[in-house]
């Protein structure tokens with residue numbers, strides 16, 4: 016049987032959260048009543064003309080720069096011609112042969128392996144309106160009637176296209192997640208997949224491992240979460256391999272991902288490829304980006320996720336933990352940043368947040384951002400471990416108590432009775448009692464068999480209700496048994 | 499006293515301020531002229547008598563109160579019906595927009611209103627401004643007030659005919675390939691196409707975006723300068739509109755042509771021009787030389803390809819510009835079993851044959867596999883023409899040529915031969931491709947008593963110089979003849 020290699024490229028659309036739309040003054044707002052944030056321009060009325068929004072150009076420059084792209088001094092808008100009822104002018108103002116940004120990359124990590132995903136281009140366009148097809152199968156062809164909402168029409172849209180550098184469904188997801196983090200870090204979009212402000216289309220093909228030429232690709236649409244991106248790509252790779260193995264041929268087509276069935280189905284064949292008759296938009300002048308503008312955008316970029324992860328690793332946080340801290344929930348990262356600014360222990364606090372806090376949040380189904388936990392709590396908790404007020408395991412219990420709203424770490428440690436016994440004579444008495452009760456174990460150790468040592472430490476810990484310092488207990492047992 | 503409908507803007511303005519005439523009197527005279535002539539001409543698609551009377555009354559009140567908005571205050575002006583007027587039906591002479599009432603005003607409309615002018619109505623045009631005779635109107639052709647068996651030119655034929663007749667003191671038209679200058683020539687009035695970008699296109703229903711430009715029709719060069727001053731200037735709603743101060747176009751109007759260098763375009767002086775037109779135009783060249791200008795012949799060989807390039811670029815742009823007329827959001831909607839069938843049926847029913855021809859032509863020219871040979875090549879020709887005109891202007895101040903190769907032709911003469919019709923624009927198209935300004939000034943009548951137009955062209959933003967020469971041409975020609983329909987003797991049938 017042949018070994019296959021998947022070749023995947025991803026096109027991502029990101030809606031920018033500018034004050035106004037791409038080519039008119041209408042506000043960019045979601046959830047408004049249908050067709051209330053519209054004007055002659057975004058309704059494509061006769062005589063209306065587009066005027067570009069410089070805030071949107073600034074937004075795309077930020078994205079392109081964050082992806083390490085080259086910025087074109089002069090780029091152009093083109094008209095992409097196709098008829099569809101939610102496209103008011105029946106052409107979309109987009110970019111064609113000269114995009115505003117090109118040739119960048121994103122580095123993603125899957126199972127400890129880093130891969131560079133090339134970014135072919137980042138270009139600016141306008142969003143379409145929204146169709147709601149009523150009746151039939153919910154598609155335009157068999158609908159009883161269709162409703163149109165042009166509130167979204169003309170919202171600035173950035174398209175980010177990768178090179179076919181992605182080789183697995185896991186990498187596809189990692190790419191999507193990292194791009195989402197970058198866009199959110201820039202603050203240019205809320206990048207919500209479920210609301211459509213970030214949308215992925217994946218081009219998937221397979222070829223025999225090691226082959227140089229690309230296989231025929233299918234374009235997978237309707238991917239509404241990172242998880243479904245991974246699932247859809249995995250399904251599509253599997254489908255294509257099975258098809259080829261059973262003597263079939265992959266056709267170039269658009270396929271629709273169905274979240275419920277977990278399958279992709281054919282939407283339309285691209286054998287007769289659509290001719291969009293691109294030509295330069297005569298209603299607009301070229302986009303000129305000066306060197307000064309370019310430099311200003313570069314200098315104003317915030318710390319990007321990759322740099323932030325590296326900085327955390329510099330604070331003693333391991334790579335896996337750093338990835339979680341810079342992950343999708345902002346609250347975790349903010350708590351960590353706050354605790355670091357207050358001088359907390361990076362390794363300890365990072366582990367708590369990425370481990371216990373995340374686990375607690377999942378189990379309790381409460382977002383960490385919705386708990387009373389503040390950075391000062393984490394710093395206090397780390398200090399309590401540092402000065403042996405709490406054992407490591409007790410600290411985790413205290414954290415759970417703080418998350419549950421039981422109070423500050425000091426209060427929780429007190430109320431849950433978790434503070435370590437600091438009086439060494441008390442511990443020594445407990446050690447003596449345990450040793451006296453297990454003379455055979457002591458004898459074994461003295462005879463050179465160290466196996467029961469851990470058992471004895473455990474017995475003392477148990478007797479002290481976990482509040483003894485295990486190291487102190489070990490030291491005492493060793494001294495008294497010669498183990 | 500002569501009929502107020504025959505006054506120039508300048509003369510009417512003086513009478514309005516001296517109290518000799520009111521805007522209401524002036525407007526009533528113009529409406530009366532329209533009442534007499536419209537059944538012969540069909541210059542208007544919409545005559546807004548009520549609105550005009552209200553605006554005239556308001557203009558008189560404002561003037562009495564000392565609120566003088568300038569030279570257009572109280573002046574009745576008509577608009578080509580491809581400019582959006584809030585609350586007034588705007589169809590671009592197409593069935594597809596029958597009954598469409600725009601929810602907004604074009605920038606030129608707002609500016610004319612701010613200048614205190616009185617909107618008389620919306621004038622007829624070739625559907626979506628595609629044509630050279632105003633015969634391609636879904637609502638019937640406009641006729642030439644000099645001879646109602648002939649066309650007024652196009653596509654702004656309604657505006658030209660209205661101004662020639664006196665059913666407006668002035669009008670706005672749009673010029674994509676000669677649609678202001680050619681009907682101005684055929685109707686014996688002054689018409690100006692300004693530099694591309696000087697006048698906002700916001701609210702002008704687009705034909706070919708990179709070529710369309712709004713400009714004035716008037717009965718004198720001075721009036722055109724006045725009207726252009728009112729509508730020109732940067733507009734935040736048009737990304738292609740030019741920034742910067744608008745000069746006073748009347749400043750050098752009467753400076754004469756002594757010492758100016760005038761280039762006669764060789765390629766527009768040959769046998770392709772009607773002999774009577776050629777003779778008349780040639781006499782004007784000589785007269786300008788007599789007035790002290792240095793008149794030389796200039797060769798612009800690329801002019802020959804202008805028509806071909808234009809008839810690829812303009813249809814290509816229009817194929818996209820007119821895509822929005824699909825029955826979904828406004829205008830005509832025909833029945834269809836599916837959305838696509840509804841769109842196709844709407845367009846097939848709503849557009850006239852010339853519009854369909856150009857959409858098909860443009861779609862073809864932009865198609866994969868043909869783009870380079872057609873649209874791409876046309877753009878290269880356009881660049882070449884621009885370069886040749888720019889080079890010519892290094893040696894001369896203005897270029898001159900006939901406006902139209904012929905005087906007004908008979909109705910129906912060219913409707914079955916699109917190429918012959920396209921040829922009517924041969925003299926005007928080059929400067930749509932370059933974006934430079936040009937004016938047509940009436941200089942005489944041919945043996946059939948039909949007007950002949952003389953075209954003065956200037957480099958980009960060279961309007962002051964263009965008006966200066968145009969004024970000299972007007973002074974020399976002393977064209978005082980009036981169209982037969984522009985007299986009070988005409989009795990309505």
Ligand SMILES: [Zn+2]
Nearest residue numbers: 039041054057
């Ligand atoms: Zn809008």
